[in-house]
Amino acid sequence: MPRKVSFSETQLPNFDKPIRPPSISVDFSTTVPECPVTAARQPARYTNDYIEKPGVPRANTTASIDRPDGDESYTKQFGDFTPLQQHVLFWDRDRDGQIYPWDTYNGFRDLGFNILFSFLAVLIINLNFSYPTRLAHSYLPDPWFRVYVDAVHKAKHGSDSNTYDPEGRFVPQSFENMFAKYDRDGDGALTLRELFDMMHGNRCAADPFGWGAAFFEWGTTWLLIEKDGKVWKEDVRGVYDGSLFWKVREANRSGRGWTQGFRPGLWVKRTVKGYLNAYLDG
Numbered sequence: 001m002p003r004k005v006s007f008s009e010t011q012l013p014n015f016d017k018p019i020r021p022p023s024i025s026v027d028f029s030t031t032v033p034e035c036p037v038t039a040a041r042q043p044a045r046y047t048n049d050y051i052e053k054p055g056v057p058r059a060n061t062t063a064s065i066d067r068p069d070g071d072e073s074y075t076k077q078f079g080d081f082t083p084l085q086q087h088v089l090f091w092d093r094d095r096d097g098q099i100y101p102w103d104t105y106n107g108f109r110d111l112g113f114n115i116l117f118s119f120l121a122v123l124i125i126n127l128n129f130s131y132p133t134r135l136a137h138s139y140l141p142d143p144w145f146r147v148y149v150d151a152v153h154k155a156k157h158g159s160d161s162n163t164y165d166p167e168g169r170f171v172p173q174s175f176e177n178m179f180a181k182y183d184r185d186g187d188g189a190l191t192l193r194e195l196f197d198m199m200h201g202n203r204c205a206a207d208p209f210g211w212g213a214a215f216f217e218w219g220t221t222w223l224l225i226e227k228d229g230k231v232w233k234e235d236v237r238g239v240y241d242g243s244l245f246w247k248v249r250e251a252n253r254s255g256r257g258w259t260q261g262f263r264p265g266l267w268v269k270r271t272v273k274g275y276l277n278a279y280l281d282g
Contacts, residue, residue, distance in 0.1 A: 018188025018233045019065050021046040041201060044176035054176065057169035058083065062241040064175055066234060074243050083241050084156070084168030085149055090245040092149055099147040101126045110249045111224060112258055124216055128209075129155040159203045159210030163240060170240065179233055189230035192222060224248065226262045235260070 047054035050065035061070030108118035136151030153168035238244030
């Protein structure tokens with residue numbers, strides 16, 4: 001089991017303005033005429049200028065062109081865990097390396113999701129990912145439907161972006177490819193339409209489970225971090241390493257509340273505020 005860790009003084013990343021990378025040519029072809037999709041979805045060709053060996057998976061950091069070394073303070077605290085493990089540690093309520101169904105429920109409630117959605121998350125996450133992670137310990141299913149943190153890499157599914165590798169490490173090149181391929185206006189963010197295009201582009205044949213898992217994960221991400229109709233790159237990076245979850249919980253517990261995400265009440269509040277600001281400015 002992973003060792004217990006104190007989360008009481010979690011250092012959270014700053015949300016910086018994303019770098020707008022230049023268009024860079026390479027000495028080999030990234031497109032071919034007989035496969036038009038290769039021209040429509042160009043990979044990130046600029047990563048070597050910002051990140052050392054971007055194709056080599058990182059065992060404990062989530063590096064991007066905006067943060068070539070990842071979030072160093074966060075890595076210092078959670079460096080004994082892979083980025084995929086860091087992603088789920090928020091739900092390990094008692095730090096015992098096991099995520100029970102009630103841990104999942106309470107974690108989603110802390111993030112601001114309602115009772116119905118939090119219960120749905122329990123059904124999707126614990127029912128589907130308990131047994132794959134249980135296989136590291138026993139062939140017998142777990143009667144408590146726990147998800148085991150030390151074997152969470154076994155829960156990796158198909159039809160994803162491959163930003164996590166099969167061992168749960170983080171691949172900077174794959175992360176940058178998401179935005180290079182689908183961020184049409186190059187502003188460092190993805191609209192809901194671009195997210196759907198990405199999910200469609202990542203689909204593997206005969207993989208309905210992977211399609212559904214990707215839809216749930218990105219749909220939840222949109223509901224949690226959407227801002228101005230988009231999900232922003234640094235926020236997405238914070239979802240991958242889990243650092244953003246602590247920030248959301250801290251905001252909700254402080255009384256000021258988390259001000260991002262697509263929730264009816266919050267959406268109405270932001271819309272009214274936008275109209276008022278426009279009226280006062282005009």
